[in-house]
Amino acid sequence: MTREFDIPLDNHRxxxxxxxxxxxxxxxxxxxxxxxxxxxxxxxQLAMHDRVREAGNKMVWADVGDVQLISGPAERLxxxxxxxxxxxxxxxxxxxxxxxxxxxxxxxVEAVLPAIRRQVGCPVxxxxxxxxxxxxxxxxxxxxxxxxxxxxxxxxxxxxxSVNVVGYVFDRYxxxxxxNLIELRRLLEGLGLRLNATFLSGVPLxxxxxxxxxxxxxxxxxxxxxxxxxxxxxxxxAAPCVLPVGLGGTARFLEDAARGAGVPVKAARAxxxxxxxxxxxxxxxAREGLAGVRVGILADTPTAAGLAGLxxxxxxxxxxxxxxxxxxxxxxxxxxxxxxxxxxxxxxxxLPDPTAQEVESACGELRHGARARGGRPFDVLIAPDxxxxxxxxxxxxxxxxxxxxxRRHAVAPSPFLGxxxxxxxxxxxxxxxxxxx
Amino acid sequence: xxxxxxxxxxxxxGTGGDVHPPDPAQRCCLxxxxxxxxxxxxxxxxxxxxxxxxxxxxxxxxxxxxxxxRFFCSNLSEADAIGGxxxxxxxxxxxxxxxxRRPSAVFVVGGCVAGLVADDAGDVVASLRLPRGVRVVxxxxxxxxxxxxxxxxxxxxxxxxxxxxxRARKVARSVGLVGFPPDGGEATGILGRAGIAVRAWPxxxxxxxRWNALSGASAIVISDGRLxxxxxxxxxxxxxxxxxxLPPPVGAEGSARWYAGLAAxxxxxxxxxxxxxxxxxxxxxAVAAFRRRFAGRKLAYHVGGRKDFELWTLVRDGLxxxxxxRELGLRVELLFQGAVEEAQRRRIEALLxxxxxxxxxxxxxxxxxxxxxxxGGRFDAVYCCDSLREEAGAAGVPIVxxxxxxxxxxxxxxxxxxxxxxxxxxx
Numbered sequence: 001m002t003r004e005f006d007i008p009l010d011n012h013r014x015x016x017x018x019x020x021x022x023x024x025x026x027x028x029x030x031x032x033x034x035x036x037x038x039x040x041x042x043x044x045q046l047a048m049h050d051r052v053r054e055a056g057n058k059m060v061w062a063d064v065g066d067v068q069l070i071s072g073p074a075e076r077l078x079x080x081x082x083x084x085x086x087x088x089x090x091x092x093x094x095x096x097x098x099x100x101x102x103x104x105x106x107x108x109v110e111a112v113l114p115a116i117r118r119q120v121g122c123p124v125x126x127x128x129x130x131x132x133x134x135x136x137x138x139x140x141x142x143x144x145x146x147x148x149x150x151x152x153x154x155x156x157x158x159x160x161x162s163v164n165v166v167g168y169v170f171d172r173y174x175x176x177x178x179x180n181l182i183e184l185r186r187l188l189e190g191l192g193l194r195l196n197a198t199f200l201s202g203v204p205l206x207x208x209x210x211x212x213x214x215x216x217x218x219x220x221x222x223x224x225x226x227x228x229x230x231x232x233x234x235x236x237x238a239a240p241c242v243l244p245v246g247l248g249g250t251a252r253f254l255e256d257a258a259r260g261a262g263v264p265v266k267a268a269r270a271x272x273x274x275x276x277x278x279x280x281x282x283x284x285x286a287r288e289g290l291a292g293v294r295v296g297i298l299a300d301t302p303t304a305a306g307l308a309g310l311x312x313x314x315x316x317x318x319x320x321x322x323x324x325x326x327x328x329x330x331x332x333x334x335x336x337x338x339x340x341x342x343x344x345x346x347x348x349x350x351l352p353d354p355t356a357q358e359v360e361s362a363c364g365e366l367r368h369g370a371r372a373r374g375g376r377p378f379d380v381l382i383a384p385d386x387x388x389x390x391x392x393x394x395x396x397x398x399x400x401x402x403x404x405x406x407r408r409h410a411v412a413p414s415p416f417l418g419x420x421x422x423x424x425x426x427x428x429x430x431x432x433x434x435x436x437x
Numbered sequence: 438x439x440x441x442x443x444x445x446x447x448x449x450x451g452t453g454g455d456v457h458p459p460d461p462a463q464r465c466c467l468x469x470x471x472x473x474x475x476x477x478x479x480x481x482x483x484x485x486x487x488x489x490x491x492x493x494x495x496x497x498x499x500x501x502x503x504x505x506x507r508f509f510c511s512n513l514s515e516a517d518a519i520g521g522x523x524x525x526x527x528x529x530x531x532x533x534x535x536x537x538r539r540p541s542a543v544f545v546v547g548g549c550v551a552g553l554v555a556d557d558a559g560d561v562v563a564s565l566r567l568p569r570g571v572r573v574v575x576x577x578x579x580x581x582x583x584x585x586x587x588x589x590x591x592x593x594x595x596x597x598x599x600x601x602x603x604r605a606r607k608v609a610r611s612v613g614l615v616g617f618p619p620d621g622g623e624a625t626g627i628l629g630r631a632g633i634a635v636r637a638w639p640x641x642x643x644x645x646x647r648w649n650a651l652s653g654a655s656a657i658v659i660s661d662g663r664l665x666x667x668x669x670x671x672x673x674x675x676x677x678x679x680x681x682x683l684p685p686p687v688g689a690e691g692s693a694r695w696y697a698g699l700a701a702x703x704x705x706x707x708x709x710x711x712x713x714x715x716x717x718x719x720x721x722x723a724v725a726a727f728r729r730r731f732a733g734r735k736l737a738y739h740v741g742g743r744k745d746f747e748l749w750t751l752v753r754d755g756l757x758x759x760x761x762x763r764e765l766g767l768r769v770e771l772l773f774q775g776a777v778e779e780a781q782r783r784r785i786e787a788l789l790x791x792x793x794x795x796x797x798x799x800x801x802x803x804x805x806x807x808x809x810x811x812x813g814g815r816f817d818a819v820y821c822c823d824s825l826r827e828e829a830g831a832a833g834v835p836i837v838x839x840x841x842x843x844x845x846x847x848x849x850x851x852x853x854x855x856x857x858x859x860x861x862x863x864x
Contacts, residue, residue, distance in 0.1 A: 005485075005509045005530040009498065013491040035549045035581045037466030039744065040473070041494045047824065048499075054827050057805050063464065065583040088805060100489040101549035101581070104518060131491020132515045356506045387498050387505040406499055 006355040009298065009386055010136075010324035012403075014129035016042050017139025018097045023050070023058050024170040024200035025147070025208070027092030029084060032061035033077050033109060034099040041131075048406040050172035060084045069105060074112040085120040092205040093123050093150075095143060100130040123150050123205070135326040137300065140169060141225045144199050145233075148226070151209045153234045158196070160215035163188060163261055165198045166230065166238075167223025171403050173202055179415035179424075187244060187418050190271045191254060191263050199223075216261045221302040221328060221337075244418045245306020247276060247313045248341030253418075275419040286426035287315040293433045294373065296320040296366075296392065298359075298383035299402050301328035303416075305337035307382060307401075307425075312343045314426055316433075319347070319378050320362055322354040324402070360389040367391065380432045397432040458787035460585035460663070461754055461773055463744040468548045469495050470589030471576060473746050476502045480645035481541045482600075483534040486510040487527045487558055488548030489518070509534045511551075518550050527551075527561050535571055542600050545575040552581070572600065586744065587663045587751045590641070595667025597648045603675065605653035610703065611636035613651040613678075615668065616660030616752055617685055620845040623716065624686070627696060630712035633703055641748065652676040656703060660685045661752045684753055687842075688761030689720035689849045716846035723850040724764055731860050732766030737811060737834070739821035741774035742804055749840050750822075756792055758820070758842050765853060771798035772810055772819075808832045818859055835859045 015032075019042035022030035032038050039061050046055035060080065062068070068076045077096070085091045094116070098109060109126050117124045125146040129139050144167060165184060170177055181202075185195040196214035197207060211217075217230055217238045230238035239260020244253035251272035258268035293316040297304050301323045308318040323334060330352040335345050349362050366377035373379070374395065381392060382399045385406040400408035401416060414428075415421040431437050468486060475484050476497040484507055486493050493510040511530040517523050527545070534543055545558045558575035567573065574596055594615070611634040614624070618640070625635045637650035651657060657672055657680045659665040669680040681702050686695035693713065700709035740755045749757065762769050773785055777800045785798055799810055807825055811832035819829050820837045829836045837859060842852050 002533065005512060005533045007490075007493040007496055007498070007505070007508055007510050011490065011494050011496075011498070013494060015491060016494060035466055036464045036583050037469035037492075037495065037548075040465075040469050041491060044744075045494070054824050056824050057827070060803065063583070064581055065464075066581045069581050084803070087802060099549070100491060100515070100518075101553055103515075104550060104553050130515075131489050131494070132513075133490065385499045387500055387502045389506065404499060 003355050003358065006357060008353050008355050009322065009359065009388075010353070012045065012136035013041070013131040014127070014134050014136070014139030014142065015097055015099065015131055016045055017136030017141070018095060018127045018129050018143040019043065019059060019139075020046070020136065020169070020171055021140050021143030021147070021200055022093075022095045023053070023055050024202055025093055025205055026053075026202065027090060027204040028058070029088070029091050029094055030059045031077070031081050031084070031094060031096045032059060032098075033073070033096055033102055033107075034061060034064060035101060036061070036063050036065065038099055045404065046171070049404040050174065051409050052173040064102065073102070073105065073107045074109070077109065078112050078116050081116050081124075082119045085122065091120070091122055093125070093147070094120060095146070096124065096126045097129040097139075098126075100132055103128070103130040125150075133326075137169070137222055137325050138225060138327045141167065141223055144223060145226050145229065147205070147208060148199055148211075148230070149233050150205070151211045153212050153236070155212045157236060158213045158215040159194075160262055161192060162194045162196045162214040163216045163218050163257070164196050164211045164214045165218050165220060166226065167220035168198050168201055169222050170200045170202050174410040175413045176410035176415065177202070179410075179413035179420065180417040182413075183415045183418035183420045184244070186420075187250070187254060188257060190275075191258055191261070191268060193257065193261050193263065218257055218260055224328065242337055242340055243302040243306050245303060245416065245421060246310030246341060247272075247279075247419070247422055248309045248343060249306040249337070250275075250418050250422070252340050252342075279419060279423060282423060283314065283426060286430055289430045290426075290433055291315040292317065293380060293429075294319045294378040295429070296322075296363075296378040296381040296383070296396070298322040298324055298354075298381070298386065300325045301330065301333045302337060303402060305334045306341070308334075308345065308348060309338055309341040309343045310422060310425060311429075313422075314429065316429065318345075319366055320349045320351070320359075321345070322351045322359055324353070324384070326353050356387070356389050360391045363389070363391040380429065397435055399428055399432045458791055459784050460587050460751075461741050461775065461785070461788060462586045462750055463741060463775070464583040465586055465589060465744055465746075466549070466582070467576060467584050467589060467592070468492055468546045470584065470586065470746055471544065471546045471593060472496045472508070474589070474593045474641060475544065476505075477642035478597075478645070479503050479643075482507065482645075483538040483540040483543045484508045485527070485530050485534050485543060485545045486548065487513075487523070487530070487545060487551040487556065489513045489550050492548040492550075507538060507540070513550055518554050523551060523554055523556050524561050527556065527558060528565055531562060531565060531573060532567070535567055541570060541572065543571060543573045544596065545573060547575075547577065549581055574599065586746050587661070590664045590746060590751060591667050593641070594648070594665055595671065597645060598651075598668040598671040600645065601649040601652060601671075605650065605676070607653050607655070608634055608636050609655055610634065611654045612699070612703065613654035613657040614638040615651065615657060615665050616748060617658075618748060618844055620686075620843065621847060623845040623847050627713045627716065628699070631700070631709045633699070641746070652678060654678060656681060658683055658699065660748075660757075664748075664751055685757050686844050687758050687848070688764040688852075689717060689724050689846060690764060691760050692720065692844070692846045692849065693717050713846065720846035720849040723853045727853040727857055728766040731857065734767055734817040734860055735815065736762060736767045736769050736837070737772050737814060737816040737819040737821070738762065738769050739772045739774065739807065739819060739825065739839070742825055743822045743839070747840065749842075753792065754788060756794065759794060759796070761842070761849065761852060762820070764849075765856065767856075769796055770814065770816070771796055772801055772807065773798060774801045774804060774807075776800065777802050804828060817863070818856070835862060
């Protein structure tokens with residue numbers, strides 16, 4: 001079975017990832033230096049996912065047509081960027097992205113940036129987003145990296161007990177992310193740390209420019225491409241951390257953060273034990289309802305690993321993990337993250353960057369395997385709003401999580417990170433498994 | 438208004454042969470438009486995109502689409518594009534799609550990269566030896582070519598007509614309706630009472646079989662020749678079906694004109710008038726009651742804010758509901774999003790003249806300008822797409838969501854009720 005000409009289940013590329021970063025900075029504008037159709041690769045993808053903040057305002061597109069191509073696309077980019085900023089009046093950051101076709105035309109975007117910068121009066125960054133390869137997480141990380149370089153890091157080294165979190169994927173202004181950010185702050189405060197700035201978190205650029213007040217940068221897995229450069233750029237230590245999903249994953253995050261910020265690791269372990277005890281009675285109820293429930297997961301690698309760990313902690317069984325990215329570690333990264341949280345993948349089928357056909361094939365095997373139940377590959381499927389073959393969906397309860405969640409909107413706090421996320425996800429799993437929404 | 442059918446349509450021309458002013462809707466690329474429309478179209482076909490992987494992100498893959506597995510992509514790398522391997526990859530992708538899906542048709546759409554390297558998709562597919570019964574249609578988009586949304590709909594529905602079987606069961610005194618949204622059964626009921634059957638009434642996301650049924654009707658009614666000109670031409674030339682162009686039935690009087698227009702072609706007029714008498718009276722009462730309370734209120738009608746290939750954005754250049762709102766006694770002012778230069782003003786004036794509308798208008802450079810325009814214009818309500826709710830909210834002006842207004846006599850009543858509730862709540 002070849003997949004050479006298939007479209008993967010998750011096909012978002014750098015352009016969308018960079019756009020997502022612009023969406024996560026309220027005063028940023030993404031200038032698409034592309035042909036006319038690329039708007040739909042970016043803004044339209046978010047239109048139904050974020051029902052709080054309309055994504056259409058985040059983007060202007062240069063509408064490069066054949067006329068502009070002949071008459072000078074760089075001039076078109078300069079003029080329309082300057083005009084947009086002048087008209088809007090309150091733009092804090094201009095992010096310029098481009099496409100594979102624009103790259104082929106040989107237009108030198110970097111050459112026109114100084115002229116744009118002189119005229120707009122706000123930072124202007126260019127993120128190359130030609131969509132030959134890569135994924136949205138790379139585009140997001142490259143945009144985060146460009147924004148991360150903007151503060152005056154030369155200032156005196158910040159307070160080591162104050163930390164920045166880098167690489168948080170903020171894809172909508174709904175209460176799932178608001179609750180996650182509250183939980184991240186709470187987790188760090190539990191270690192005696194103060195959360196200073198989060199790249200990115202729905203705050204304007206000026207808030208991010210205050211990042212140098214912190215002494216340490218904690219890098220979430222989505223900022224893995226920044227590992228080599230973050231400490232050099234910021235002149236401060238940069239500590240990689242796992243994504244805090246599940247009990248073990250969150251405990252590991254606390255340890256990583258503690259190490260990075262110079263807090264004794266035993267304090268992190270004590271904190272995790274304390275939280276585990278607090279959640280004990282509720283999780284006992286969840287375990288009773290979820291024991292033996294078979295779950296399929298379609299999520300990016302760090303999230304999928306966190307969820308697989310959480311399922312084991314709740315007595316459920318992760319039987320399929322489709323990893324919806326091309327840059328976050330794949331099969332090996334999944335297993336390593338799971339191991340870091342104290343679990344193993346067991347018999348879970350791991351599909352890096354799957355196509356619909358590969359998911360269908362895996363579901364077929366799960367349906368007819370020795371452990372199959374009721375002709376279903378699994379009882380619950382945790383996945384974004386994706387078109388999936390019937391083999392994966394028939395008779396299966398869906399728990400919508402991740403990008404895009406077009407049908408499930410968070411009108412009340414519903415975190416998926418940290419210990420609060422453990423409770424919230426346990427509740428959602430319990431509801432889904434017993435179909436009592 | 439009846440217009441002669443034409444053999445081939447395209448943006449920029451009305452069915453009467455008069456030069457149509459440029460479409461005020463947002464421009465698009467062909468790949469974007471065709472993938473969007475084909476995503477929601479049930480049918481036995483596969484689609485091959487000839488592009489780098491990112492353009493395949495235009496294929497919707499959420500739970501709403503029919504079958505994302507029908508879409509393939511030549512997934513060009515930079516080395517393919519500049520190394521002369523793109524045509525070979527396209528050929529391989531088409532073969533793969535045929536082998537895997539065994540479809541009756543394959544649509545090939547090229548993106549900007551394919552255009553830049555001058556790949557002729559039609560030439561490539563013509564050279565392929567494929568199993569009998571598989572039809573491959575290459576749609577030439579061209580690099581960086583700006584297309585109108587109406588033109589894309591025209592090409593899409595033209596492709597469906599091309600793919601339809603040559604023979605269809607003819608039904609006497611029947612119509613096919615194209616480009617009219619569903620109306621809850623009103624038209625079917627009224628036409629039935631007048632002795633006319635509705636043979637087919639496909640929507641853009643209808644299964645191919647419903648489009649195929651159009652050729653069995655004794656006449657086709659289309660709402661806009663710019664959107665359905667190719668389809669109309671094929672139906673007329675291949676199947677001998679006469680095509681009538683009538684603006685959508687909006688408002689009480691607009692609906693009456695629509696049925697009268699049909700009767701003028703299909704007759705008899707007296708039977709038709711009897712058939713809608715009751716509905717017309719009820720709609721007229723609702724309109725009159727609305728006018729007594731709200732006549733003179735000011736409504737902004739926003740055009741050009743959307744790129745979703747929907748009928749209500751595109752039919753009659755997005756101005757289809759203006760007559761119904763004026764019938765309600767509202768003072769309508771048009772807001773055109775897109776450009777503010779003098780050339781744009783000339784285009785808009787030509788457009789308004791084309792639609793015989795004498796209305797004040799303003800030009801907006803972009804969507805974020807809407808709030809300022811609404812505040813400055815002291816509007817009581819704005820007709821615009823829902824995605825502009827933040828701008829309208831910032832101006833404190835309530836929204837009549839584009840797409841929420843309905844057609845037909847019952848629609849006129851419903852629209853009056855919706856607008857009355859909105860205006861009662863006020864700013």
